[in-house]
Amino acid sequence: MVAVDADELADWVRDGCERAVELVADLDDDQMAGPLLPTVNPLIWEIGHLAWFQEKFVLRQACGHAPLLANGDALYDSGAIPHDTRWSLKLPSREQTVAYMRTVADRVAAEVVRPEATDVVHHFARYTVHHYDTHAEALTYTRQTLGFPPPRPLGGSDVEAPADAHAGALAGDAKLGGGRFVLGAVMADAFAYDNEKWAHPVEVGPFAMARTAVTQAEFAAFVDAGGYSDVRLWPDGGAWLRTFAAERPAYWRRGPDRGWQRRHFDAWVDLEQNLPVSHLSWWEAAAYCRWAGRRLPTEAEWEYAATGGNWPKPVYPWGDSEPDATRAATDWRSIGPVDVAACPAGDSPDGCRQMIGNVWEWTASDFLGYPNFERDAYFENSEQFFGARKVLRGGAWATRGRYLRNTMRNYFTPDRRDVLAGFRTCAAD
DSSP states (O other): OOOOHHHHHHHHHHHHHHHHHHHHHTTOOOHHHHOOTTTTOOOOHHHHEEEHHIIIIIIIIIIIOOOSSSTTHHHTTTTTSSSGGSSSOOOOOOOHHHHHHHHHHHHHHHHHHSOOOOOOHHHHHHHHHHHHHHHHHHHHHHHHHHOOOOOOOOOOOOOOOOTOOOGGGGGGGEEEOOOEESOOTTSSSSSSOGOOOEEEEEEEEEEEEESSOOOOOHHHHHHHHHTTTOOGOOOTTHHHHHHHHHHHHTTTOOOOOOOOEEETTEEEOOOOTTTTTOOHHHHHHHHHHHHEEEOOOOOOHHHHHHHTTTOOOBBBBSSSSSOOOTTOOOOOOSOOOOOOOOOOGGGTTTOOSSSSSEEEEEEEOOOOOOTTOOOSSSSGGTTTGTTTHHHHESTTTTTTGGGTTTTTOOEOTOOSSSEEEOOEEEEEO
16 A cells, blocks of 8 residues: 655545535435444444544544543443444534534544654554545445445546447456465555455466456346355355345346336336446355356455566555556446446456446455454454454445455445445355
């Protein structure tokens, strides 16, 4: 991940706060509370939690300041407050919450640019910016879950595919030779989470990876072929299938002409053939692979493909330049997924497209600690989830580009269908 100086980091601190405020600015008080669901938080609680987290790690712990809110820990500590309890807390008003967020951000930004600011202050300021980034994406897919309108005041330019590019032109696999590969982050990296620590050698055999993520048209063929009713395709996912009574992706329905439609936030649109399929559970991705005679990549294979197996590893598939609209669909530039043929300038060394951005990609790998795992100060970040989740790689259209890199590991339970997750496949061994 690229390094940033103090002034840019201070800008990031304020930007992270304002982006979270923008993402809920149009919602009324009832929407800010929302229904009690296991996969969402009350939005009014969630934005307050972001400021509390930043205050705790930067102002209180790194700088030694007294708390701004006397009861902040009792309101916003996600490690101590059970999920369902968050709807019954007596929280500050929206105006008070936003004022608290901005006060914390301003004070953290001021601490960051002090000449005597320590590396610890800078580290945790960046850590809390990326915590904001994580939740900004969650605020986005929560709006999808609840059927709210798409977030609009975010700016950015649309990401478009070149006129002569289409999914069919990118059919087939990239052939990768494999070999000894160093997986994970190195100590010289400007920032890494504990679950990326530390780089260690692995052996990757030769493999062939699809050049694009699976499209909606490709997944529709699986649905139309009875993929959800063929028990042979769900040897380990049958319990999930029965629990959710799943017959199609979460936000799909039959349209008036019996073609497929998908719900995009609060509107139904006809299925776009060349967009990546999204909002899929790991179980659905695995079933599709069995039907197609393919498989999911391991995370080592995914990172090998993203870096070309090169050493030193590039930050992104295309090199070390930050994501822009020509390389990756990130940062809400498109307010939704884009054509899988878009962003050719972001191709990996072996020709895989959009390994950063558009949709997160499920891998075959369980989320486990690396052999030389080193816990962060925020130990709840990773270790408690080892062995219970699957790894995703790459990022999505609503992910901040500054948050992403080739070594980045995301992780969710395999049943989750609300996140911005799709997948790409590998040829079966």
